[in-house]
Amino acid sequence: MNDVIxxxxxxxxxxxNRLPVDRVHDTDGTQGWRRSxxxxxxxxxxxxxxNDGAWIGWPGGTDVDLKPFVEDGLQLVPVSLSADxxxxxxxxxxxxxLWPLYHDLVAKPEFHRxxxxxxxxxxxxxxxxxxxxxxxxxTVWVQDYQLQLVPQMLRELRPDLRIGFYLHIPxxxxxxxxQLPWRRQILEGLLGADLIGFxxxxxxxxxxxxxxxxxxxKTHRDMVYLEDGRSVRAAAFPISIDxxxxxxxxRSEPVAQRAAEIREALGNPSKVxxxxxxxxxxxxxxxxxxxxxxxxxxxxxxxxxxxFVQVATPSRERVEQYRILRDDIDRLVGRINxxxxxxxxxxxxxxxxxxxxxxxxxxxxxxxxxxxxxxxDGMNLVAKEYVACRFDNLGSLVLSEFAGAAEELRQAWxxxxxxxxxxxxxxxxxxxxxxxxxxxRMKAMRKTVMDKDVAxxxxxxxxxxAAIRPSHxxxxxxxxxx
Ligand code: F6P
Numbered sequence: 001m002n003d004v005i006x007x008x009x010x011x012x013x014x015x016x017n018r019l020p021v022d023r024v025h026d027t028d029g030t031q032g033w034r035r036s037x038x039x040x041x042x043x044x045x046x047x048x049x050x051n052d053g054a055w056i057g058w059p060g061g062t063d064v065d066l067k068p069f070v071e072d073g074l075q076l077v078p079v080s081l082s083a084d085x086x087x088x089x090x091x092x093x094x095x096x097x098l099w100p101l102y103h104d105l106v107a108k109p110e111f112h113r114x115x116x117x118x119x120x121x122x123x124x125x126x127x128x129x130x131x132x133x134x135x136x137x138x139t140v141w142v143q144d145y146q147l148q149l150v151p152q153m154l155r156e157l158r159p160d161l162r163i164g165f166y167l168h169i170p171x172x173x174x175x176x177x178x179q180l181p182w183r184r185q186i187l188e189g190l191l192g193a194d195l196i197g198f199x200x201x202x203x204x205x206x207x208x209x210x211x212x213x214x215x216x217x218k219t220h221r222d223m224v225y226l227e228d229g230r231s232v233r234a235a236a237f238p239i240s241i242d243x244x245x246x247x248x249x250x251r252s253e254p255v256a257q258r259a260a261e262i263r264e265a266l267g268n269p270s271k272v273x274x275x276x277x278x279x280x281x282x283x284x285x286x287x288x289x290x291x292x293x294x295x296x297x298x299x300x301x302x303x304x305x306x307x308f309v310q311v312a313t314p315s316r317e318r319v320e321q322y323r324i325l326r327d328d329i330d331r332l333v334g335r336i337n338x339x340x341x342x343x344x345x346x347x348x349x350x351x352x353x354x355x356x357x358x359x360x361x362x363x364x365x366x367x368x369x370x371x372x373x374x375x376x377d378g379m380n381l382v383a384k385e386y387v388a389c390r391f392d393n394l395g396s397l398v399l400s401e402f403a404g405a406a407e408e409l410r411q412a413w414x415x416x417x418x419x420x421x422x423x424x425x426x427x428x429x430x431x432x433x434x435x436x437x438x439x440x441r442m443k444a445m446r447k448t449v450m451d452k453d454v455a456x457x458x459x460x461x462x463x464x465x466a467a468i469r470p471s472h473x474x475x476x477x478x479x480x481x482x
Contacts, residue, residue: 197237208222238379
């Protein structure tokens with residue numbers, strides 16, 4: 001520990017696989033850090049500042065021994081991973097085993113004992129770092145599937161702490177989870193927390209059922225009662241976005257101008273369809289592009305009048321399944337554009353790249369129909385971002401019923417991504433809907449995302465965590481008003 005972050009000084013500790021900053025290289029060769037654009041950090045930043053908070057995470061890459069540092073007032077504690085650990089823990093167990101298993105086996109999970117051992121080693125490193133940074137009776141909030149053993153490991157090291165855990169991705173039904181050779185260890189790892197948050201009530205129920213069946217603890221509704229007298233609550237806390245921040249951006253003049261430029265560059269078609277996703281096999285990019293291309297081929301949509309913009313952000317590129325997906329999408333887009341194109345803007349504008357928030361907001365404003373069709377998704381924040389940016393109450397959302405967001409955004413055109421004909425009908429309906437109908441649906445969805453933003457999400461989780469262990473641990477101070 002350096003003297004910027006004193007040992008045992010933080011009253012609130014966030015433990016996540018990644019730090020909330022990205023490395024940037026200046027033209028003069030020096031390197032620094034830039035805050036990553038994610039909603040989680042903007043939600044937690046005020047409460048971290050009010051509580052001498054620290055954030056523990058992997059800075060990306062294979063640095064050894066990067067010292068804790070302060071960036072833009074945030075105390076950051078890097079945890080380094082070796083090249084082998086990146087392969088076995090991050091690409092292997094986290095993204096080759098847990099990710100497909102937790103997303104309904106959309107791809108086949110691989111089970112390798114060395115990957116599991118690396119997962120245990122890395123989780124222990126995160127737990128030890130949290131144990132050394134946290135003040136007495138502090139609150140520690142562990143994030144996501146990469147770190148499910150941390151709560152138990154941390155509790156053994158520091159029984160004084162109040163520990164929360166939040167799973168950002170789905171938690172599978174018992175029938176699927178059971179395949180995992182280390183199912184009991186994962187359940188026990190999570191039970192080290194006082195409060196376990198999931199996106200949806202169904203996920204919390206899956207967890208409670210598994211704990212009863214596989215670990216044999218007593219449960220009642222959303223509570224688990226352990227032999228040592230401790231109780232653990234498992235409940236849903238659907239995550240959200242920085243709604244006001246997105247809306248403000250979307251209303252800005254540069255974004256309005258950029259949206260007009262985008263439509264112009266696409267040939268000013270009457271309908272712009274849009275997909276924005278990490279290039280991930282769970283996102284259902286393939287069937288949505290097929291559905292759209294069939295509508296053009298069938299003559300239901302006119303190639304001069306409708307374009308599809310698909311942004312696919314590069315992700316986990318060294319993992320085999322992601323490479324296969326990239327090739328599949330490249331081939332599909334090439335075939336659609338080759339078969340259905342003519343001189344002019346392509347039928348599918350495919351962008352394998354990531355963009356800053358401003359460009360995303362401009363794309364959202366430029367799109368008439370937002371198409372979000374994952375086979376399975378914990379929440380899907382893109383759907384909520386689109387809604388936040390449509391302050392004009394225009395724009396149609398076509399949304400998979402298998403995205404967590406579908407439980408809140410009921411007024412979207414809901415689709416089953418496995419049903420191509422059903423998706424074609426929904427795309428056509430969304431396209432042909434009267435402005436009055438579009439606006440009725442959008443207004444209702446906007447109310448939902450305005451009432452429940454990411455700051456409300458963080459506050460509700462932390463309040464509940466404090467309520468569960470009232471006599472134990474310091475109270476997390478609310479964010480200071482600025
Ligand atoms: O949705 C789960 C998640 O881990 C997010 O937290 C993260 O932003 C995204 O997937 C990308 O993950 P990675 O860290 O593997 O690039």
